[in-house]
Amino acid sequence: MDYAKLERTLSLGDVQRLADIGEGQFIEFKRRVPDARRLAKEVVAFANSNGGHVLIGVNDAGNVVGLRDAHEEIYALSEALESHCYPRVHYTLERVEIAKRREVVVIKVPESEGKPHYVIEPDEPMRRTAYVRVRDMSIEASREARRLMRTGTDSNVKFEFGDKELLLMRYLDEYQRITVAQFARLADIPSKRASHTLVLLTRAELLQLHPDPAGDYFTLARNRAA
Structure with missing residues (x-):
């Protein structure tokens, strides 16, 4: 996890405030952990644009529902991002407890100094697509x-x-x-x-x-x- 840092600086109140803002240029919600390529797409789009947050455990309506046993997801998330993002993206992961055994995972992605970043297929590294963030969408970069x-x-x-x-x-x-x-x-x-x-x-x-x-x-x- 050279490119990821695990931090604990956000509170439940911080997560709720982000959820209240809603999805947009800097915020993406995921009810549960998406597949590796889909997650990489959101992270790459933020890195190629002005940065942003992916909140996993928040549904599309902005309700903070959390994940059960989120610690089991951290390693898989890091592996997915490091194998599907090229060049690798710097980001931080935070686990925020919202109830007993329920947490929200927040991926904070700064704007990258090494863009463009691409989503790749590990077994086909030459197949790669760059994305950018536009409002509440991650679209293919022209x-x-x-x-x-x-x-x-x-x-x-x-x-x-x-x-x-x-x-x-x-x-x-x-x-x-x-x-x-x-x-x-x-x-x-x-x-x-x-x-x-x-x-x-x-x-x-x-x-x-x-x-x-x-x-x-x-x-x-x-x-x-x-």
């Missing part, structure tokens, strides 16, 4: 999202601002958002080049990428739009 995870942003990134970039900015001034496919059609360029341009302008902090279940889109960066 090619553009993965590229930005690897490179990050830098306002000093150099690029050539030509006619197609000017066309893009005018479009965003009028319509606020654009997808890779829309930009490719607008500028009459291949999708690969459209993707590269949008990612480059996002790296330069002129645009902002918004992952979305219906398809990622780009907007002007908040500081520029203001």
Whole structure:
């Protein structure tokens, strides 16, 4: 458990407050321990985004019901995450007693400095999928999202601002958002080049990428739009 720490810092009141907030960008509920791949998907999505908590022993309605003999699940949880997450994700596990022999297991996942992380199949390590957190969902990360995870942003990134970039900015001034496919059609360029341009302008902090279940889109960066 090199990548997991077992802590006891949360109280029942803390768990109840998290449950009261409800599922969303930073919180996921599980009534019972899910299968390894499903659990890895939630943890990877939080690590690739802004971090979050997985509460095991809380149902979809936000009721804190707990697990019986949760200590038996800790080892299996750790093994599942370490075998299905690549690179391995740093996280903490906490057991919070809510009644005699009933506990909630809280997995706290910080935003990772080593993203993107992927969910893998132990027997097929080349089959891997990255996920990100969007509201109360963990969705597959797009090619553009993965590229930005690897490179990050830098306002000093150099690029050539030509006619197609000017066309893009005018479009965003009028319509606020654009997808890779829309930009490719607008500028009459291949999708690969459209993707590269949008990612480059996002790296330069002129645009902002918004992952979305219906398809990622780009907007002007908040500081520029203001």
